Amino acid sequence: MTTDAGLGTDKNQKPEVDFEKAHAEAVANEAVSPISKSVSEALFARLSKIRPRTATLHITKDIEIASAACNVDEVLRLAKRLEQTKHDEKAQTDQLLEISKEFSFEELIAAYPKEVISLAHELALLAINASEEALAKSKKRDRSTTRKKGNQQVYVISKDGKSIECTMNKGRPANPGVDRPFYEFLGFKVSDDGKSLSPDSYKDANGQTTTSISRKWIILELLKGNSEWISMGYTISEKTTTPEAEPA
Incomplete structure (x- = not known):
């Protein structure tokens, strides 16, 4: 494959799009429909929830409950468990980072075809529901405006x-x-x-x-x-x- 001398980059490679910047500009653009922005917000919120499973939050919550009950023995037991869990989760994160260096993002998600298809259907349904909800609110505002105009004194x-x-x-x-x-x-x-x-x-x-x-x-x-x-x-x-x- 032909590459630029000294750079090692593919001449045919398209420049990467800064989607974070493009998304922010679209949200700030007054010409973009409020309905489109509502759907965008719903999809972004759903995908932003994807996080590695963690048990530390649950253990921390249990420690708070034990502390409120002045159960020192339970607090100490949970503290040891929390320390071990944090160690295990760090090891898991490091392992995932190593895997990500070996495989591309597309290759990694291709290993979960069933989950990816399920997520695609979920997002498609979310887009429909968010659109319908935004449209209903828009129609409600329009009816309210129409009523106000209809009641204007003649x-x-x-x-x-x-x-x-x-x-x-x-x-x-x-x-x-x-x-x-x-x-x-x-x-x-x-x-x-x-x-x-x-x-x-x-x-x-x-x-x-x-x-x-x-x-x-x-x-x-x-x-x-x-x-x-x-x-x-x-x-x-x-x-x-x-x-x-x-x-x-």
Whole structure:
């Protein structure tokens, strides 16, 4: 096999991927779906639990129980057992390290075909269950958001026998063009590109000139009884609505 001179490396060998770094970057990436992150967390947690069998933890727990009971003889007996167990486990770990130097990871796990297949099925099932759980939580949040939107107060603004129904916009106001019918009903002119209004200001309930123009602020001004809007013949009232029943 051809190798680089002086390096002893295979020219065709692909560079190793730093999966720990790649995983951390994916988890931190806002573009990655929360569902994908939930599945990733479940799989990582399961594989991270794989550890060599150890009896020292059980013996330590027994020592704590014996100490609490002031059973000195049992504590001494368990202490000797703990020392021997630690010695045996170290010898076993050293043996496993020597084996790992002789065989590759793939060769080692190939010696346990039944266990590997069982683990593969377990992880596949875990991925399905974690996905379904995350999807259920996502749908629950969506239903909650829908209910909140459905229960949002609707207002009716009227003038000269005509009226328009509207709600207070939440968050950053959209471009005027999105609410063209609303603004035109209130006497504004929306630019052709939908980005500006004319006039670009009005008198608020305190008689001050304001450029804060949005559905929310106009509705609030009408609710305050802004004399400028009232003088133009506008009135506002809350629309009585019956909340829709939740689907079974």
